Amino acid sequence: MEAQYGLVFIVKRFCSIFLLLGVLASCGETDTTEKEIAKIPLELRxxxxxxxxxxxxxxxxxxxxxxxxxxxxxxxxxxxxxxxxxxxxxxxxxxxxxxxxxxxxxxxxxxxxxxxxxxxxxxxxxxxxxxxxxxxxxxxxxxxxxxxxxxxxxxxxxxxxxxxxxxxxxxxxxxxxxxxxxxxxxxxxxxxxTPRPKDRSFLAQMIYYGKLLYIKDKIIPFETDANKIGYSEDQLAWVRANEEPIWRNFIENEYLYSTDNKLMPRFLDPAPFSKFGLELDNQSPGRVGRYIGWQIVRAYMEKNDISLPQMLNLSAEEIFKESNYKPKK
Known part of the structure; x- marks a missing residue:
């Protein structure tokens, strides 16, 4: 048992080290990119x-x-x-x-x-x-x-x-x-x-808004996620804490490939809250579908070496399938 425990501890320690190295490498790349961007000549008119x-x-x-x-x-x-x-x-x-x-x-x-x-x-x-x-x-x-x-x-x-x-x-x-x-x-x-999707499905609309929010990750990295999506910090904390049940609700109700126009005002359009048809609705912020689309696009970009302009021209289906998106429980 002691040997097994020691092995598990060593494995976890190495995983932590590799994770830390990955984070440090990512930060280094970001710093290099930001330095290059700062040197771009621009006279704001x-x-x-x-x-x-x-x-x-x-x-x-x-x-x-x-x-x-x-x-x-x-x-x-x-x-x-x-x-x-x-x-x-x-x-x-x-x-x-x-x-x-x-x-x-x-x-x-x-x-x-x-x-x-x-x-x-x-x-x-x-x-x-x-x-x-x-x-x-x-x-x-x-x-x-x-x-x-x-x-x-x-x-x-x-x-x-x-x-x-x-x-x-x-x-x-x-x-x-x-x-x-x-x-x-x-x-x-x-x-x-960003090209507008011809696909009328709820998934395509979510990922369209996800693309718009991901652009903000790249062009205004100095802004908070709350500012990017137009939430208060409390609203952002709510969607982060409830990301998995939101996604499960979409899956269980078979919303992803639905073309029902009523889904847009419920989950994508500006509104005081999102409309799941549950008692907790008024605790939620509006536009939670945009947040989910954002996380799908982020997951895709983390796994694929592709430029921002190239990603914007990909179909929602390709982004979704290759993102392997799965929110944490």
Whole structure:
């Protein structure tokens, strides 16, 4: 018995050593990658248009339109913009934004880091020109991206308890905080890089969102997992603790290959909680299916030597089968 115990102890000790060596090697690779990324030349083109518009007088409108024609759609007459300049509610909104974002240095540094990471993994990518604006708290459009321009509507990042958001559902207001700004930009970037699945199955949709979240692992590694997915730390702790029963629920109910559209709002769309049809539903955060998809993609990437762009073009089925995903009990 003593010999057997000693053998088990030695085996466990060697396993621990190999695991530690693996972790150290991974950390070394990460440090090397981050040093290479930091050296990538990038001049962030950032314009605080919200400040420029707030400072402008009616006589400056023509100059603003001349410098930023894409911000003044032709179908809107000058009277619209002149009214915005003098409207008392608009002035309050712009004042709140200016106070909350009087210093944008950290956000600018994080944006530059984000785009350097994108350029490292996607060498043909061209970083867009970034404009900060206001959009009357239209939170669905708080980040707007085209091939060459990115708009950040700062009036959607004043903090979850701000009076502007008093009529919003709590799960929506939770995300209207500056701590999620960079993560939201990463979402917009990911959307431009990730093909939409033609497969309508629940599994394909989960893995699509998993891909978007995995992109965040790579382009904003400085953000927490909670920020990446838009959870509080308590919500993230809940899904981590319940990952195995969530997965078991999906398997037992044969959801993976279902094309039932009702599964999307239950487990993938923004919501106050996920809808398992159980008493514990209101303890859960929404979008748990996205979290599961994220873990499947992570499991796949840990086991396969493949580039990020290549992975994004793989089918959900291939990623799922080769991930050997199995959450811990």
């Amino acid at each position: 950032l314009t605080r248009f919200d400040v420029e518009f707030d400072n402008a007088k009616p006589e400056n409108l023509a100059d603003l339109k001349g410098r930023y024609p894409y911000l003044f759609p032709e179908q809107y007459p000058d009277s619209i913009w002149l009214a915005k300049m003098s409207d008392s509610l608009q002035i309050v909104l712009r004042t709140e934004v200016r106070e909350r974002f009087s210093d944008f240095d950290q956000e600018a540094a994080d944006l530059a880091s984000l785009y350097k990471h994108v350029l490292y993994y996607f060498t043909d990518y061209k970083a867009p020109q970034v404009f900060t604006v206001t959009n009357d708290v239209a939170y669905q459009d708080r980040i707007m991206a085209t091939d060459s321009i990115l708009f950040i509507s700062l009036d959607n990042y004043l903090g979850p308890d701000h009076e502007f958001y008093g009529s919003f559902p709590r799960f929506i207001a939770q995300g209207l905080d500056k701590e999620f700004l960079i993560s939201d930009v990463a979402s917009a970037v990911g959307n431009t890089l």
